[in-house]
Amino acid sequence: MAYLPADFDRLPPQAPEAAETLAPSPPLWQLLLQDMRACLAAGVVLLVLVMAFIGPWLWPQDPATQWLSQVSSGPSAARRVDVVSDEFWHGPRQNVSALTALQATTTQVKLAWPDRADAMSYRVYRNAGGVGLGMPLIETVKTHYADRLQLSEQRYRYSVVAVRADGSTSDPEWIEVKPELTLGTFEAQLLGLDVMDGKVSLPSHPLGTDALGRDMLSRILHGAQTSMLVGLSAPLLFITLGAFYGALAGLLGGWVDNVLMRIADFVVALPFLLFMILFRVALGIESGESGLFPMVMAMVLLSWPSAARLVRGQVLQLRESAFVMSARLAGAGNFYLIRRHLLPNVLPLLLVSLSFAIPQAIFTEALLSFIGMGVVPPTPSWGTLCNEGIRSMLTHPHELIIPALAISITVLSFNVLGDALRDAMDVKVRRSLR
Amino acid sequence: MSLLSVRDLHIHIGDNHLVRGVDLAVERGECLALVGESGSGKSLTALSLMQLLPSHARLEHGEWLFDGQDMRSLDEKAWRKVRARRIAMVFQNPMTALNPTMTIGQQIAEVICLHTSMSRREARQRAIDLLERLGIVNAPRRAKQYPFELSGGMLQRAVIAMAVACGPSMLIADEPTTALDVTVQAEVLALLQELCRDEGLGLLLITHDLGVVEAMAKHLAVMYAGRIVESGECARVLSQPAHPYTRALQAAMPSLGEARESLQGIAGTPPDLSRQIPGCAFAPRCPQAMNICVRELPQTRLIETGQCTECWLWEKPE
């Protein structure tokens, strides 16, 4: 292969390459924006926060109103229903030829049956769902009965058995009934509803109602308010408090630091949940209070040391670091050092601990409310909702699952956000070290 | 026949083509030094010779013979019998290369137990003998100590003891003295040299210190950006470097006895190996670069002084 002489000409002198400069690492929020799961989690967190604070206003149903006619019911739309008399029923005007339901409403199901010559009395049974006799309702000598026992819109099978003088029983006669949703006049009056043309308007319950007939959606939204209030305020407070405490210890140093951190060590040694309960009891609540304040206080009293340790460690590390030394030599004042060097280093760390402290606080609130040591019952919180839901778990699992989902999704989002934040910080640290 | 000969070795990790056609030959009882700045691919080359690269690294060889055996056909199970028994390695930092929760003795005995039929007790005794032979005083006590209790020099002796415990025929030492105090460096090097001579070990010494090379190696290979740019007998290469990179490397080295005005760094940075480099990788930093240099890779040529080099300067028509 032949080469031209020009190939061997010297290259023109090259400008010496500048030492490779790294692009300044992007701010934290930009790193987070690049992270899909972080965006998703942040979206959910934002949604939960917004719903907690404007939700009750968007969905203005009272979380304490009890719709006695719709206890533990599934999702329902808004509708108009009849108002029926809930007066005592004295029996049908004329005899019936077979077991019939003269009225089938959720206020009462009026049953009548023909008299049998050999019968001493009749037993009435109700079965919700199955084919057997089910639950005995009454033993009566009459040939009619009005069932008013917690009826809901579902299929019931009523059976009537005649009891003979010798105690033997006849084959049951049965009928299937699906009561129509109605309100008793008394209930309509109690709820203050306007009756027009014998009907009232009922609001919708998109998530159904709980065991006391209260609207689940409204309770979840009000519960979110409580849970978020505790979940945000307590971590904010104890992290701020701890940060100041730690900074003080770190800056003062010497024996003061020693004593301050020993105190922190002692507080860490207190078993958290036990002392949460203890402090919660000790701080007490007056009647009419929701119990939020003592819980937040107890949490703050017990949780500040972790932030204090974190900040103190950073302060000590910075005090020894070369760049603070050189800044000092250049005549930088304390305030300048704190603002310029301490805060930028500590704030992201605090942000990460905050993002992990929030789900922890939400958990603690739920747990305490669950065992009855949190907010006091009329105030809904996700914990109390779960507590109430667990009692009717076997028959109406949605009452447990909905608030449980609310807690889990929120905590999951905060956890994912915290992880993403920590990862983003790691990237930042790694970049600045390179 | 050489103890080890490798032709046309390529290593890819991800998109980076980090070793781009390396040829090496190590003789019995001799030391080959592989020199280059950090990132030139010398440590990767060393790890690849024991099949110790991370699993996501891709390897290609033109030829890979060790002791007459084709090493390309070995599977992981066969490799386990090669490591330590036939080829052993000494790592850069003895403080991190030893397990902090096991005693020195245990760690040496482990490798003996693995490759021989000795009992644990015999292996323990052999470990102590080895330590003694490698110049560790009070070996029985030292063997019972943990790595954090010993000094760097002593630890590196222990690491070497571990490497030669099963009588390998080749030793790869990856910057064995970089992490040590200067005073200890000489002792460790002397030890390696002695082993090389007495046991007929082939030694591949990886370093960036030309002073070490001068003292130790018979042959030298200079590596830049994943290629060997110059190789040959140590004395010749160092006295009459043929490649501009070798010269630049020498100029950047402080040396005793020779008062120099100033040390010269090499301007620029090593190339980005995720991109194809058509010409000589050193061209952008080379003070004598020519038009052809950036376009086409020069051939390896044996020059009059007895070394091999790949540089267009030697192809230049007069």
Next chain:
Amino acid sequence: MLRYIIKRLAYGLLTIWFIATATFFAMHAVPGDPFNSAKAATPQLRENLRARYGLDKPVGEQYLLYLGNMLQGDFGISFTQENRRVNDIIREHFPVSAILGVVALLIASVGGIAGGAVAAYWHNRLPDRLLMMAVVLAISIPSFVIAALAQLLIVQANDLSGRSLLPVAGWGSLSHLWVPALVLGLGTMAYLARLMRSSMLDVMNTDYVLTARAKGLGTWQIFWRHQLRNALLPVVTELGPTIAAITTGGFVVELIFAIPGLGRYFVQAVQQLDYTVIMGTTVFYGAFLVLIVVLVDLLYGVIDPRIRLHGGQR
């Protein structure tokens, strides 16, 4: 080493004293009188009760008396069940909690350590991603929800099979133990798996693992001899908080599964404001956990020669 042990024990005792003091003053800060009108109908009866429990004495004297009794291991008599000593209550109910806790801890550590190691070995591949997803889920669902769902599941399974596969609640046999222990250990297991994964990843990248490979050791040999022990070090430091979490987490599980442990008793005592039981249980648990932390510290010394030989300077 001995000096280190003594130092740790002395510090532990000081901590227990602090816990006892905090408990005493917290209980004395409770507003109102423990003997409300419901319990003591007449003022005379009330006075008698106050005298019986030493509440008529000044606070300082009460405190000293309390500390003195506690030093002798006497936690007093229950407020609500006047014939029961708190010591007897603890003696009766704590073993139940302990069995549950130990089994939960075993499940959590074995599962967590194995899970973490598996995730690290298949780093960024399917097993890792699945495990980490499960971990995030497990730490995001409250334990009481998991407990309730587990119960629901048992009920469904029993219904489907038509016989009683597992008891839904209660205590007394091995079959009562597994589900609550698993539920109790689940959160901890997730936490430990996460910890183990990251520490395993660190260890896998160390030089001494490369050395071990260069020695010709196989994957399993490297795992057992070189990686496991070193990867466990950070996990062991977290054992103290882990045991604390399982102990207090036991309250809820005991409550939901109707297990007659000390945790359930404690919650009942709090609901009934049974002061002596609350105080006794708190101090007992506090002391227990402090002791565990000290033990874990000493255990750490056994595994890590650097601590064992240099006396606690990490």
